[in-house]
Each structure stands twice: as structure tokens, then as C-alpha cells.
Amino acid sequence: MSVTIYKNANIDNQGLTSFAVENGKFIKFGKDVEQEYQDAKVVDLQGKLTVPPFADAHIHLDYVYTASLPSKETASGTLFEAIDNWSDSKDKLTEAEIKRRAYIAIKQQISHGVQYVRTHIDVTDPKFTALKAMLEIKEQVKDYMDIQIVAFPQEGYFAYKDGDKLVEEALKMGADVVGGIPHFEFTREDGVRSVQKGFELAMKYDKLLDFHCDETDDDQSRFVESIAAFTYFNGLQGRTAASHTCAMGSYNNAYAFKMMTKFKKANLNFIVCPTENCYLQGRYDTYPKRRGISRVDELTENGLNVSFAQDSISDPWYPLGNGNLMHQLDFGLHLSHMMSVEQINNSLKFVTYNGAKTLCVKDYGFKVGNSANFVVLNEDNAFDAVRNTASTILSVRNGNIIMQKEPEKVLTTYKF
Ligand code: FE2
Numbered sequence: 334m335s336v337t338i339y340k341n342a343n344i345d346n347q348g349l350t351s352f353a354v355e356n357g358k359f360i361k362f363g364k365d366v367e368q369e370y371q372d373a374k375v376v377d378l379q380g381k382l383t384v385p386p387f388a389d390a391h392i393h394l395d396y397v398y399t400a401s402l403p404s405k406e407t408a409s410g411t412l413f414e415a416i417d418n419w420s421d422s423k424d425k426l427t428e429a430e431i432k433r434r435a436y437i438a439i440k441q442q443i444s445h446g447v448q449y450v451r452t453h454i455d456v457t458d459p460k461f462t463a464l465k466a467m468l469e470i471k472e473q474v475k476d477y478m479d480i481q482i483v484a485f486p487q488e489g490y491f492a493y494k495d496g497d498k499l500v501e502e503a504l505k506m507g508a509d510v511v512g513g514i515p516h517f518e519f520t521r522e523d524g525v526r527s528v529q530k531g532f533e534l535a536m537k538y539d540k541l542l543d544f545h546c547d548e549t550d551d552d553q554s555r556f557v558e559s560i561a562a563f564t565y566f567n568g569l570q571g572r573t574a575a576s577h578t579c580a581m582g583s584y585n586n587a588y589a590f591k592m593m594t595k596f597k598k599a600n601l602n603f604i605v606c607p608t609e610n611c612y613l614q615g616r617y618d619t620y621p622k623r624r625g626i627s628r629v630d631e632l633t634e635n636g637l638n639v640s641f642a643q644d645s646i647s648d649p650w651y652p653l654g655n656g657n658l659m660h661q662l663d664f665g666l667h668l669s670h671m672m673s674v675e676q677i678n679n680s681l682k683f684v685t686y687n688g689a690k691t692l693c694v695k696d697y698g699f700k701v702g703n704s705a706n707f708v709v710l711n712e713d714n715a716f717d718a719v720r721n722t723a724s725t726i727l728s729v730r731n732g733n734i735i736m737q738k739e740p741e742k743v744l745t746t747y748k749f
Contacts, residue, residue, distance in 0.1 A: 335374065336360070336373035337374045337375075337732065338353050338366050338375045341378050341381075343381060343713060346678060350364060351367060357705055358702060358704060358732070359700065360701060362699065382712055383707055383710075384681055385685050385707055386446055387658045388686075389643050389656070390451045390574070390640045391543075391604045391644050393455075393644065394450070394452040394480075395452070395463035395466070397646040397647065398434045398438070399419075399434070415613075415650045416517065420488060428462055431462065435466065435470055444656075445655070445656050445658065445725055447656060448477070448478050448728065451481040456484050456486055456508070456512075457493040459499065479692075479694070483509070483510040484499075485512035485514070489518050490531070492523070509540060510541045511532075512531070513527050515546065515559070516549055516551075517545075524559075525556070529559075541693060546575040547581065548577035548579050548580075555584075555588075557575050561596055564601060565599040570600035576603075576604040581628050589628060597635060603632055603639045606642050606643070606644035607626060608651065608661060610625030611624055611668060612651050613625060626665075638690050640683055641683045642658075659723060660722060662680060662719060665683060666680055666719070706729065707728075710724065710725055711726045711740050711741075724738060
């Protein structure tokens with residue numbers, strides 16, 4: 334295979350450079366690559382911001398475009414009502430229908446430069462309809478996207494009959510990650526027991542862990558401490574993620590700051606879903622209303638790994654969503670009060686490197702020998718990319734173009 338050189342790339346906002354790709358791998362970086370490979374095909378990226386592909390660490394691809402499915406109209410806009418409504422309607426789903434909808438969402442994600450996805454799949458279903466569909470999809474799209482499947486018991490390990498056994502069966506069928514939802518179990522004790530069970534399964538089957546955790550404004554919801562403890566005492570640092578942790582926004586500071594030291598010892602990954610939780614939380618507040626956001630700024634200042642994710646595309650939990658992580662970044666920075674120039678300049682990591690780190694992707698980023706996976710945004714620098722929620726105009730995977738977009742042209746009749 335011949336060498337392709339990409340020149341005038343503003344890689345990770347570090348200034349213009351060039352790089353060479355051969356056999357699907359990065360083989361060299363630096364302005365002198367053109368002299369070295371004189372027969373190479375040359376692609377001019379025209380100074381555009383070039384970053385690793387977007388990594389969406391939390392979405393539910395089995396739920397996408399089901400917002401109108403529940404027979405009951407959503408009245409309260411709360412998480413718990415959505416789970417009840419989903420429970421009543423999920424029996425009607427077929428594998429073919431789940432696949433049809435998931436492919437639409439995956440194509441939309443690819444159009445926004447996403448190449449790494451962790452999807453939770455509801456396994457509180459003895460027929461495993463969604464899991465069977467997603468295992469096939471994962472294989473079908475692997476040339477375009479890496480998908481990790483979480484065995485996610487939407488209705489609980491214990492609140493749903495034999496939920497724990499269903500999670501185990503899902504892992505045997507091929508799910509990659511152990512999920513859970515301790516704040517949905519009947520009691521605090523059951524919630525902790527579900528976390529413990531999740532860790533037992535992760536170690537038995539050598540899987541990563543990712544819990545829906547404290548997705549509530551209840552300041553007494555503190556399962557994140559159990560997740561940190563089980564991670565630390567089992568030596569699973571870096572392999573565990575706590576998704577949502579909205580309650581952290583309501584914790585008192587004495588507790589939150591004590592927990593920061595524990596989170597660091599556990600090297601816990603945090604996944605935050607800005608638009609989803611901005612919509613779902615604060616629903617029991619009159620005014621002032623909480624924002625449903627975890628302590629992104631403090632976690633980041635403490636060196637913890639935080640990523641922003643989509644969570645839902647038009648499902649009973651959230652009516653909008655389009656797979657564009659630049660939109661999540663925009664919301665996440667606003668809701669987290671992280672808008673200094675430096676914070677904005679460094680913020681793309683929340684939807685690229687940090688998500689990939691949570692997914693434990695090894696072959697990620699601009700290094701010689703890594704797979705040549707990258708995207709080009711339609712702006713010259715990180716600040717303007719964030720300010721304008723820039724489009725992804727090129728997505729390259731293993732050296733092959735998998736998506737290319739014509740930049741928007743604006744025609745005007747201005748006379749000034
Ligand atoms: Fe979720």
C-alpha cells in the first residue's frame with residue numbers, strides 16, 4: 334500500500350504539521366515528511382483542526398428513536414417515570430426493528446466523526462432481543478466504529494426478577510462491560526449488593542465496569558463511594574466508570590472533597606451526559622432548579638478522567654439528541670462553568686481522549702504505529718471549533734476515508 338501524506342494539519346491545536354500514513358498506520362509526523370516520501374499522495378488539510386475520532390462513552394443504541402413508543406405520555410420528565418414507561422413497552426420490540434433504528438443512529442454518529450462507542454443494552458429481558466441485535470451490529474460496523482456493549486440491567490439486579498442472572502448470561506453471550514443501576518434498586522442495601530455483584534461478575538469474566546450511578550438530585554444517593562471502594566480494594570483502577578453522578582452536584586462540600594481523594598485512589602472514570610441530565614434532573618425543584626451536572630470542574634482539577642457523552646437520541650428519557658458530541662461539549666462547558674480561554678482551548682479532550690481512556694482504547698491518538706484514525710473539523714483552532722460547534726468534515730479510519738462532508742457555503746446579498 335502506498336504512503337499518503339496529510340499536510341497543514343493543526344493536530345490537537347498544537348500548530349501546523351504534516352504526517353504520513355501507510356498500511357492504515359501513522360508512520361511519521363513532522364514538516365519534513367514530504368521530502369522523505371516524494372512519491373506519496375498528498376492531501377492538504379488547509380490548516381484545519383485535526384483531532385482523534387470522537388469517543389461517545391455512553392449511549393443507549395437499543396433505545397434510539399423510541400420516544401413515541403411508550404403508550405403513556407411522559408408527564409413528569411423524570412428518570413423514574415421514563416424507566417416505568419419503557420418497561421411497559423419494550424416487550425413489543427423485535428430484533429429487526431432495533432437494528433433498523435440503531436443503524437440510523439450509528440450512521441448519524443459516523444457523520445459527526447464518532448468512531449468509538451460504548452452502548453448500554455438493556456438485558457432485563459429474558460429473550461435478550463436487544464443484545465442479540467447489538468452483537469450482530471457490532472460485528473457489521475467494525476470497519477467504521479468500535480462498539481463496546483454494556484450488559485445493562487435497566488430495571489435492576491434485584492428489583493427485576495433474576496436481573497443478576499441476566500447480566501451474567503449477557504456477559505457469556507459476548508457483552509464487553511458489566512453495567513448496573515444501584516440507585517434504582519429498592520433499598521440502599523440492595524444497591525450496594527448490586528455493585529458488589531457487578532464487581533464479582535467483572536472479575537469472573539475479566540470485563541470492564543460502568544454503572545449508571547446516582548442519577549438523581551437526592552444528596553443521599555452515594556453509590557459512587559461503593560463503586561470507588563470496590564474498584565480500589567479489588568485493584569481495578571482505571572477499569573471502572575461511574576456514569577452520571579448527578580447527585581454529586583447536591584453533595585455537601587465536606588463529603589464531596591473527602592470523596593475526591595478516594596476517587597483518585599480508585600482512578601475512577603466519570604462519564605457525564607450534559608443534555609440528558611440537564612433535561613431529566615431538577616424536576617422535583619421549583620426554583621432555584623439544579624442543573625443535573627456532576628462536579629466536572631472539581632473532578633478535572635483533581636486529575637480525574639471525565640468525558641461527555643450523548644446518552645440518548647430521541648427516546649423516552651430525552652426527546653432530542655443527534656450523536657454530535659460537539660453539542661455535548663458546548664452544553665457541558667456551560668453547565669460546568671468551565672469557560673476560561675484555557676479551559677475552552679483544552680476542552681476537546683472531554684469528547685475525544687477522555688472518552689477513549691474510559692473505554693481503555695489502547696491504539697488511540699497521534700503516535701507512530703497507532704491506527705491512522707482521525708477527524709478534521711471545519712475550523713482552524715480549538716477555540717473557534719468549540720465556539721462554532723464545528724462540523725466534522727473528514728473522518729479517516731485505518732487510513733481510509735469513511736466520511737467526508739462538503740463544508741457549508743453561505744451565500745449572501747449583503748451590501749456592507
Ligand atoms: Fe444511560
